[in-house]
Amino acid sequence: MLRIKCPYCGTREHTEFTYGEDAKRILPDTDASLDVWNTYVFARHNVAGEHLEYWQHTLGCRAWLKVQRNTLTHTISWIGLPQDTPPQPEEECS
Amino acid sequence: MSGFRHHRGRLAEDEIGFSYNGRILPARVGDTVASALLANGIEVIGRSFKYHRPRGVTSCGAEETGALVTIGSGAAAEPNVRATMQLVTAGMQVSSQNCWPSAQFDLLAINNLVGSILPGSPFAAGFYYKTFMWPARLWYQFYEPSIRRAAGMGKVPTQADGDVYDRVNSFCDLAIVGGGAAGLSAALSASQSGLRVVLMDEHASLGGQLLNAPAQQTALDQWRLDTIAALSAADNVILLPNTICWGRFDGNTLAAHEMVDSKVRHNYHKIHAKKIIIASGAIERPLVFANNDKPGVMLASGVRKLLNHYGVAAGKKLLVFTNNDSAYQTAFDYHEQGIQVSAVIDSRQQPSEQLLTACAERGIPVHRQSVVIKAKGWHGVRSVLVAHLGADGVVGPSNSVACDLVAHSGGWTPQVQMASHGGRPPVYNQQLTAFVVDQQAADTWSVGGAQGELGLYAAIDQAVAAAQAACQQLNSHGGDVVKPTQDCSGELNIEPLWRVPAKGKQFIDIQHDVTSADIRQSHIEGFVSVEHMKRYTTLGMANDQGRTANVNALALMAQCQGQSIEATGTTRFRPPIAPVSLGGIGGREVGQHVRPLRRTPMQDWHERQGAVFVETGLFRRAQYYPLTSETIDEAYVREAAHVRTKVAICDVSSLGKIEVVGPDAAEFLDRIYINMFSTLPINKARYGIMLREDGHIFDDGTTSRLADDRYFMTTTTAQAGPVLSHLERCLEIDWPELRVRVSSVSERWAAMAVAGPQSRATLQMAFPDIDFSNQALPFMGVVHGEFQGTQLRILRISFSGEMAYEVYTEAHYGEQVWQHIMAVGQTHEIIAYGLEAMGALRIEKGHVTGAELDGRTTLADVNMQGMASKKKWFVGQNLLQRQGMQDANRPCLVGLQAVDPQQAIMAGSILVTAANATVGCDKQGWVSSMTYSPALNSYIALGFLRDGHQRYGEKLYASYPLQGINVAVEVVSQHFYDPDNKRVKG
Structure with a gap:
């Protein structure tokens, strides 16, 4: 059972939150090629380790949050707002 | 009939009565079912899983492998309860399992003989996989039902469980698992810090193995009682026995x-702890010899606890069989109480002088370097065969020793399950001859027996050190603990004896009837990994989870493989480590409380009218309003026809409603919807479709513009939540520069559709201040008003294809407005219509809903590609261009009309060209939704068909092979009724 510290609401149980998506994807330009869009929508890194991802506090303040979670241990090392960046760049995995 | 009540032990004197297989028996308050049955001389309690061998009590704890009983009867019956863990209460009903006609005399015991006569017979390792394979049809008719009857445990009641269960969510600084000497010490130390401590123990009495010692051995017992008293008095400590x-x-x-x-049967605790101390102790391991499953063969520690704690002698003539020091104490305690100890059989060459002297003083014969090769007796054990164990492992000639109770000990197994949850694999420790977890998880300490520390003082030291470390990490100070004045050495001086090298049925996993021969069999058949061995033999898969079986099985497997136990390794432990009732996990969320019910503001009204409801998400929506003795079909056809001829009202409050507000609201909606919303005039509504990023249709609905910077969006009932999340995601992550706020107002507004040729006249009467004329409120117009001080928002939109309005009002006044419309509508014979009639009307019009917009369809599939704006970008536009999405062969939406108008088309049918479709025939499409159309007097349907538009007029068959239904249909346009849309605009 994870407990997630929402910057607005404080620490709550993960059942209040909904996993969103990989937070390292970058929205392509509207006129980008089909390939670029295809990669954006479908291709994901299956990271074993630190992963930057979006969660929504669905049953709380409904804010979208950026979360750095270790996929091996489920340890959450950082939580911020979508425009924030984690203090240390996490290791690049590919 | 050999067990008896010897003295009081730690139990109260009060006697209570309980029933066992219909007989009323006495018990003491504090007795477990196991101790009470033994006290009454009952030896055989049930029959085994596969072989139907007689089984009795084998232990005194959660590791119990033999004594499984059913508690209670009827709906409250609970099967497979470990008799050693269940306290007796007055009037409790206990019954044996897996035997017929009785545990004492069981007809299916024939399995035991078959199992012994034929090698590779049914019930040997892997019998599920290789027996009864052929012919296949016999499997269902004979093999499966008869095996089910023969093999198995207790029966689960089929009635609904009437008991109440609860869930508890709690938080603490330190959680301690296990209330033995180590757990109690850790709790006592931490309690002095003021931190919040929770201690759990699976037994009713705290103390763990301290309870094995005699009650009058005051040093240990006094320490135990003082410690429990101190913890009970501490405000910051919660003790949870029986947990x-x-x-x-x-x-x-x-x-x-x-x-x-109490009135609640089980509690499920979810405990969020900052720190965890695992003090789950160690359990004794059985020795592996022939007939070691016989009633009367018990773990030595269990025999000792029965005597000292419950005052029950499990037999009149004790024999101890051991490979270590710990079991001697059982012999000494029995001797102390004046019960005959016939011998100690010790497999070691040189047990310590001290023990030998102690035995000699008591006149207990010790057979060194000897083993029990077989227990004998018809039901319970009456004698054992003892033989000499040679240096090369060969057993010499045997002689018989009389006894009715065998207390055996093959060493101790630390309870590492909790420590290894979360992925930490236990590793083999040669000195302990057991697996321990050497790498502690964060914020977790494993202490005492659970970590292989069996000495009393040493375990207390370890526990206190862990408690102090945990407190320190929480910026507090754990106190010191005064130890009992008497230590108990944990020295085992063990010499491993994994299996007595002799013939016979030697059980490893008693509860699942897995023998040493099964382990060898799996090795011979090439199962190399322990995980495979476990699954092939089903070892450790009974409700004791192989606590006593695991290490012996691994050692035997290692022997077969000619390698070390370390190299063979162990299986992983996964929760739950003990049987857990589903009732507990469900808690109070059963029946109607499984999910919350969302009520619309008019719910009470529908209920009073006798509406029949249908579940749609969390809503229960009115499906139809039957008149006396009307069927569902009669009711919806009547209601739908009424909409087409007069006027009717429908509760649509479950629609999602979202306010989109801000200077960039128009731009935002242009990106979200495929069509334009920035060009929408104020007080106009527009139907919109939104796509997912992958280009498939996400949702549809009507959105109206209330002001330059304010829109009122409606979504389908089902997608209300996902759409809101999508809008929020786009605004917060993709386009933070857009100055827009979205907020759900679904609960703010009651919504009702008023539809039919008389809808305008009805509403004009109901709200005379509002001008409902075609000029003032044309099709897709929006008007605002008031009714008795409450706000009205009226949209002239239609889902039914008739002239229709959606009336929105403040939720609290929903029923009041509804009733007002119903009252004035009497003049025009207004009725209420339900979801079923609404479905019929929309299918007649060819409108799509969730059955068509199922997340896999594209705009072109539902003939809406023309709606997509070419002047702007919108979500999903890019991937809509994918080849597969543009494929001309994709099935597209068509109407289907039954050739015989009275023949119903099944939703979910496949569309085929031949009347008698067979497996592998060419599937042309499918039927998504169907109805009887009162307007056409015919069954009609919507469906998806390859090249659909080119095939109007073609005859196909809607085939539903599961029920053998084939309906001839004609392909038509999806717009069955009023294709020019004249009626909505009138």
Whole structure:
């Protein structure tokens, strides 16, 4: 059972939150090629380790949050707002 | 009939009565079912899983392998309860399992003989996989039902469980798993810090193995009682006896199951702990010899606890069989109480002088370097065969020793399950001859027996050190603990004896009837991994989870493989480590409380009218309003026809409603919807479709513009939540520069559709201040008004294809407005219509809903590609261009009309060209929704068909092979009724 510290609401149980998506994807330009869009929508890194991802506090303040979670241990090392960046760049995995 | 009540032990004097297989028996308050049955001389309690061998009590704890009983009867019956863990209560009903006609005389015991005569017979390792394979049809007719009857445990009641279960969510600084000497010490130390401590123990009495010692051995017992008293007095400590902690999860969450003696049957505890101390102790390991499953063969520690704690002698003539020092104490305690000890059989060459002297003083014969090769007796054990164990492992000639109770000990197994949850594999420790977890998880300490530390003082030291470390990490100070004045050495001086090298049925996993021969068999058949061996033999898969079986099985497997136990390794432990009732996990969320019910503002009205409801998400929506003795079909056809001829009203409050507000609201909606909303005039509504990023249709609905910077969006009932999340995601992540706020107003507004040729006249009467004329409120117009001080928002939109309005009002006044419309509508014979009639009307019009917009369809599939704007970008536009999405062969939406108008088309049918479709025929499409159309007097349907538009007029068959239904249909346009849309605009 994870407990997630929402910057607005404080620490709550993960059942209040909904996993969103990989937070390292970058929205392509509207006129980008089909390939670029295809990669954006479908291709994901299956990271074993630190992963930057979006969660929504669905049953709380409904804010979208950026979360750095270790996929091996489920340890959450950082939580911020979508425009924030984690203090240390996490290791690049590919 | 050999067990008896010898003295009081630690139990109260009060006697209570309980029934066992219909007989009323006496018990003491504090007795477990196991101790009470033994006290009454009952030896055979049930029959085994596969072989139907007689089984009795084998232990005194959660590791019990033999004594499984059913408690209670009827709906309250609980099967497979470990008799050693269940306290007796007055009037409790206990019954034996898996035997017929009785545990004492069981007809299916024939399995035992078959199993012995034929090698590779049914019930040997892997019998599920290789027996009864052929012919296949016999499997269902004969093999499966007869095996089910023969093999198995207790029967689960089929009636609904009437008991109440609860869930408890709690938080603490330190959770301690296990209330033995180590757990109690850790709690006592931590209690002095003021931190919040929770201690759980699976037994009713705290103390763990301290309870094995005699009650009058005051030093230990006094320490135990003083410690419990101190903890009970501490405000910051919660003691949870009768509570088994069955899993450790991410974020230091523990799951525990409490057996409660009150109106609530079980409590499920979810405990969020900052720090965890695992003091789950160690359990004794059995020795592996022939007939070691016979009633009367018990773990030595269990025999000792029965005597000292419950005052029950499990036999009149004790024989101890051991490979270590710990079992001697059982012999000494029995001798002390004046019960005959016939011998100690010790497999070691040189047990310590001290023990030998102690035995000699008591006149207990010790057979060194000897083993029990077989227990004998018809039901219970009456004698054993003892033989000399040679240096090369060969057993010499045997002689018989009389006894009716065998207390055996093959060493101790630390309870590492909790420590290894979360992925930490236990590793083999040669000195302990057991697996321990050497790498502690964060915020977790494993101490005492659970970590292989069996000495009393040493375990207390370890526990206090852990408690102090945990407190320190929480910026507090754990106190010191005064130890009992008497230590108990944990020295085992063990010499491994994994299996007595002799013939016969030697059980490894008693509960699942897995023998040493099964382990060898799996090795011979090439199962190399322990995980495979486990699954092939089903070892460790009974409700004791192989606690006593695991290490012996691994050692035997290693022997077969000619390698070390370390190299063979162990299986992983997963929660739950003990049986957990589903009732507990469900808690109070059963029946109608499984999910919350969302009520619309007019719900009471529908209920009073006798509406029949249908579940749609969390809503229960009115499906139809039957007149006396009307069927569902009659009712919806009547209601739908009424809409087409007069006027009717429908509750549509479950629609999602979202306000989109801000200077960039128009731009935002242009990106979200495929069509334009920035060009929408104020007080106009527009139907819109939104796509997912992958280009498939996401949702549809009507959105109206209330002001330059304010829109009122409606979504389908089902997608209200996902659409809101999508809008929020786009605004917060993709386009933070857009100055827009979205907020759900679904609960703010009651919504009702008023539809039919008389709808305008009805509403004009109901709200005379509003001008409902075609000029003032044309099709897709929006008007605002008031009714008795409450706000009205009226949209002239239609889902039914008739002239229609959606009336929105403040939720609290929903029923009032509804009733007002109903009252004035009497003049025009207004009725209410339900979801079923609404479905019929929309299918007649060819409108799509969730059955068509199922997340896999594209705009072109539902003939709406023309709606997509070419002047702007919108979500999903890019991937809509994918080849597969543009494929001309994709099935597209068509109407289907039954050739015989009275023949119903099944939703879900496949569309084929031949009347008698067979497997592998060419599927042309499918039927998504169907109805009887009162307007056409015919069954009609919507469906998806390859090249659909080119095939109007073609005859096909809607085939539903599961029920053998084939309906001839004609392909038509999806717009069955009023294709020019004249009626909505009138």
